[in-house]
Amino acid sequence: MKNIFKFILSSVAALMLLFSTAQSDSIKIGTEGAYPPWNAKDESGKLIGFEVELANWLCIYMKADCTLVEQDWDGMIPGLIMRKYDAIMAGMSITGERMKTINFSQGYADEVASLAVMKGSSLEGMDTPKAINLSIGGSDVKKALKTLTAALAGKTIGVQTATIHQNFLESGDVGSVKVRTYKTQDEVNLDLAAGRIDAALAAAVAFTDYAEKSGKPVVLVGPTFSGGAFGNGVGVGIRKDDTDLLKRFNKAINTARKNGKISELAIKWFGFDASM
């Protein structure tokens, strides 16, 4: 009897040990799988993309066992808070608004946003600088925003919901444009190509990727945007109380930056070095 008791006790202890180690070393990472080239799916439904590969490398550096969890974009932050996963790697820019609810690791890559139209649109050939940084400001930025406000007056612009791009259009920086929000970037692209919207705003790479794959004459117009409402690069989203995990991700990102892994993956997926 005593032996059986001992056996049960020891197996319970062994199990607990097993679970505790398994738990501390297994990280679930949420991603959308619908924002190429950041994260997407191939024909067989397998997750691919820059962040999918980067996540695998970061997990190797953290010596953690990671699983990627798919989540629709509009439920990405609620899903993190409700513990469906422990980290977000979904092309999510670090912004002040999001920082009120969650923490971010240091940025691992940066992207610029751009307006896109169909070839032949009246918005082509706007007289603006190539790039503007809203954090820096200055007379150039002011002038560019003025040009944009005049050009976009009365136009309907499509964006993915709950993005920095939506925030920017609703901030009033380019006047009061008609904003139409979509669940995914795919749907924004479809309606741009169909001519339901006059222009769309998203990561510049999202449009060039779409133009290349679909063969549709989608062209970028106006300046590329960064800073301000566009945030400070893309980082890993982590719950506020998970400070240990935050440290581990920061360390892993440092490693990946120093050994050139982020640059290598960025060139592979974006065609240029978007690492930061």
Add this chain to the structure above:
Amino acid sequence: MDSLPRLLNATKLTIELTLVSLFFGIFVGVFFAILRTSKVKTLYYISYYYSYILRGTPLLVQIFIIYFGLAQVEWIRESILWIFLKEPYSCAILAFTLNTGAYSSEIFRSAFETISKGVVEASQSLGLSKIIIFFKIKLPIAIKQSLPAYGNEMILMLKGTSLASTVTLLDLTGVAKHIISTTFRPVEVFIVAGSIYLIMTFIIHNFIKFLEKRYDYN
């Protein structure tokens, strides 16, 4: 809590989508129900397959085919139809009308079928014309018979309009999602939105009950 006015404002669009779709849906439903009683085989089969296909596929798929699918076809985009199909609002109304029309046609058909031959024969023997028999005898009986099932369909349509948010319309569900995406509080917002749907369902339910009493000849 400060999002309540925004949700109530969006409720207007939800009510509008429901009422407009149900209004057109009744005509579509009656039309196909009559086709179904036709002795011409082609007309019968048109109605049969219309109802079979529309009831056999999800409403979400139908709205996507109409909104995103048709927009892929170049000659549609260049035709006069595009003025109508370009707008998400009219695409949503079209999808909802066709869907509720299919269900209504089945409800009306079965209501007409329950009218006993005896009643019709009795009216014929009184020398009433076909038109009078249809409007004064058959139709009132059919309306009464179809009320409970049709009330159910109204409620399903109300809830079905939540899919309008998938084609960029800011109805009750659309605005609820919009608020959640900035406040990250899904539970509270969905409970409020759900309660608004519940209140509307309650109103429809009691309206049907009232009509049922009114048409109760016993």
